[in-house]
Amino acid sequence: MFWRRKPAPVEQHQHAQGLLTTLYVMAAMVEARDPYTGGHLWRVSQYSRLVAEKLGLPAADIARIGLGAFLHDLGKVGVPDEILRKPGRLTDEEYDVIKAHPEVGMRVLAGHPLSGLVEAAVLAHHETPDGRGYPQGLSDAEIPDDARIVGVCDAFDAMTSHRPYRAGMPVEKALNIIEENMGRQFDRAAATALLELAGSGELDPILGHTDDGIPLQDCPACGPTIVVRRDQQAGDLSCCRSCGAEVSVVEQAGKLAITPTGQLATKxxxxxxxxxxxxxxxxESVIAHLELPENL
Known part of the structure; x- marks a missing residue:
């Protein structure tokens, strides 16, 4: 008779680390397809974590919501490049393709041992209290708490970030839109927490950044984002994945930035x-707090 040895604590921790890493890598690779959304997943995850803390949620919930926020757009792997990167307004048919991404995300996650931790954020982050969201048209209390928080944080970052078809709006304007639509498009408690965090300046280190202390960079040639990684140093090379312009990483005022080299990047x-x-x-920031499945 075959039996499975129960993993020792160290083995179990390493197994959980590996599973979490696969989730983050999947999400990061999907984001890398779109040169305009660099750092979006990191920012939404950080905003969501702060909102969850502001609402007084337990550490396990905060960790789960932060993870779900990083995974929320996983289903965009199924959106064709010509729609994902379209510089103009989407047609109704194209928007229908975009609206399918929550369900596509869940199909991508099917069978993953940790999918239950992020299901609410991935599937329901576009549901709205007035029942006019998607994909299921949930309303009010039907919407999971994780999705309510991720939904407002996702919208805030989308409004304040540049896209091919429009420039990001000023923070104050985005906050006013969120305040005006509390209870309809945005969960009232989550939106109120986000507004209070913005008022106290706690969102400032995240706004316009792609990692702790690393500002988001724009391609000097064509405008999309260029992400500088935390392991890069002055003199390292990076590039724009839209036009192919090569840039060199430099240090300015104690922070990493970029300057064009005048060359095209290698393939x-x-x-x-x-x-x-x-x-x-x-x-490492979430694994100690997550409530992992018992059968992991």
Whole structure:
């Protein structure tokens, strides 16, 4: 008779680390397809964690919500590039493709041992209290708490970030829109917490950043984002994955920035890659607090 030896604590921890890493890497690689959304997942995850803390949620819930926030757009792997990167407004048919991404995300996660931790955020982050969201048209208390928090944080970052078809709006304008739509488009408690965090300046270190202390960079040639990784140093090379312009990492006022080299990046440099150092740090920040499945 075959039997499975129960993993020792160290083995179980390493197994959980590996599973969490696969989730973060999947999400990071999907984000890397879109040159305009660099750092979006990190920012939404950080905003969501702060909102959850502000609402007084337990550490396990905060860790789970932060993880779900990083995974929330996983289903965009199923959105064609011509729609994902379209510089103009989407047609109704194209928007329907975008609206399918929560359900696609759950299909991507099917069978993953940790999928239950992020299901609410992935599937329901576009549901709204007035019942006019998608994909299920849930309303009010039907919407999971994780999705209520991730939903408002996702919208805030989307409004304040540049996109191919429009510039990011000022923070105050985005906050006013959220305040005006509390109880309809945005959960009232989560939105109120976000507004209070913004008022106290606690969102400032996240706004316009792609990691702790690393500002988001814009391509000097064509405008999309260029992400500087935490393991990079002055003199390292990076590039724009939209136009192929090569840039050099420099240090300005104690922070990493970029300057153009005047060259085109190599084909190898243009290939999407996950930020291993960032992902390892994210895994370590949540693994001690997550309530992992007993059968892991």
């Amino acid at each position: 190898a440099a243009l290939a999407p890659e996950a930020d291993d150092a960032l992902i390892n740090a994210l895994v």
